[in-house]
Amino acid sequence: GDSVTQMEGPVTLSEEAFLTINCTYTATGYPSLFWYVQYPGEGLQLLLKATKADDKGSNKGFEATYRKETTSFHLEKGSVQVSDSAVYFCALSDESGGYNKLIFGAGTRLAVHP
């Protein structure tokens, strides 16, 4: 079945460092791809999405490009802030049933220090 694999954490960075969180997927169809973020004590929030190959999703300085040839959707940010500390989840949408059923990776915890 469809699955998502993302790099294990925690990822620890200093403020203003460059961030990359790797995500690869396995899917039989052409899923949409998402990054969700979970801040401490809060629910999952959609960070960005891409719906077809070569699309780039971006939000709050984060970006990710849908790479069909490498089945990847890596999350990047040029300069992280302490407020970016959270758990980041990569997900794909299995829409074979006619609705948006998300399949998540295990999550990557990011800790940014001043």
Add this chain to the structure above:
Amino acid sequence: DTGVSQNPRHKITKRGQNVTFRCDPISEHNRLYWYRQTLGQGPEFLTYFQNEAQLEKSRLLSDRFSAERPKGSFSTLEIQRTEQGDSAMYLCASSLDSTGRNSPLHFGNGTRLTVT
């Protein structure tokens, strides 16, 4: 738009007891989802409603689990005869969609269940 609301936030119960969680989706959202998240893992799909109809149930949803959405608005998730392995965060999400494609899910803050 007050977001997806889940109650209670935390529930501690003894093994063998029944528990019920409630989810109030964003008003007018026709789709509602339940997910379960265990420590260190991503959320796993449990079940999905289109209005009041439960259209899919994951194999993770054993016979002890039942979900309802009687009037197509709020939903309840009941776990009977709880086991320690049921300890997890139970997440509810909703969306408004008629085509099934690319509809973003809005998640609640979850109900954390601890079975002792």
